[in-house]
Amino acid sequence: MKPAPFAYHDPRTLDDLVGILGQVENAKLLAGGQSLMPMLNMRYVIPDHVVDLNRIPELSHLAESDGLIEIGATVRQAALERSALIAARCPVMQEALGCVGHFQTRNRGTIGGSLSHLDPAAELPGIAALYDATLHVAGPRGRRDVAFADWGLSYMTPNLAPDEALIGLSLTPWREPHGAAFLEFARRHGDFAIVGVACLVALDGAGCVQRAAISLVGVDVKPVRLRAAEVAIAGVAPSAEVLAEVAAMARRLDCLSDTHVSAAYRQRLAATLTRRALALALARAGGGHDV
């Protein structure tokens, strides 16, 4: 079991990458390889060209500029896990990363790879959804930005033409004091989530919800934002009833069913995990509330 023959390209600059993408057909982009390499080894995919992104320094930046966190596509999951910037500005991403595979796979796996592979149950796309991330794409027709809401076209299909590459993303961290939480349920540690929930919540001076963001992975083919609940709880004082109401909205989501888990079970998990994650985020936001 090993990959079928392919032509290997390892461009050193973004311009070279774009040049190659404009010329080759049936190519696969290789970032951390934690999803593509298994598919190559098992010959689920038989590309004529493999274009390795790992030797392009322009794709591995991680910095804050103009209030945005800019993350290059080949930044490793392990680097995000250790980053002081992410710890300070976006700790919920690190909480989610603790659930992504194992430390050995995080040493290779990249954020761009997770977002491009777009497994329905992958954790990092849920974080991108939570922050309404903007994704940066490059190709022979130039660069374009894609809002995360427009990123997933369908099952494991990002908004990316065959000759384009995801080169990075930007997140807007919340400036105001807030609480965050990520919780998931998986059958074994390191497995993809059956359902995962990420929450951000900021409270106003009176202890009411100023704004909230809630995203779920695993429930549908792509991450889902619970926008109706986010709107419903704005301006409201958190209470057990409010949490129950939000959980009920999560339970009404259309959910996938597969050979392991029924849609009804996913809906139950969505409700329970949403309630718990929101309660945890509220507690971390420091509100003196009754939940």
Place this chain on the structure above:
Amino acid sequence: MSEKRRISLTVNGKAVEREVETRTHLADFLRHEIGLTGTHVGCEHGVCGACTVLVDGAAVRSCLMLAVQADGAAVTTVEGLARPDGTLHPLQTAFWEHHGLQCGFCTPGMLTSLAAYLEAHPNADEPDIRRAISGNICRCTGYQNIVAAALDAARVMREGR
């Protein structure tokens, strides 16, 4: 005809230069080209952890990396854990003493993973160690003695600091 490339890297401190098919993954390269069969290949799709090696100090699954991607890197395999004079790594001694292996198939991946993990987390406790080896499958031991060995090795490594 499959495409080939010349690569140079160090494996367990020794410089090696070879011509490889670009589609060869690092585990096959180490086993078949370099002859280091300590790195085991269980699943070849990133699930079992038996193929774990250190690339520039980081534990990675060598079945999920192309050999050409290791061009210029420093690779350490299980054969490189003991000192050149044959003194075993504290983890190897502890696995021996605590009966941390039976058939030994998972052992190279356990040892390389834990060597990197304990280097970075010298005060790891039992839950930490269980999480660290959650991506390494053992079909024999039930993990209990592996965890005991790792905790003991962590203590020895701390004292040796």
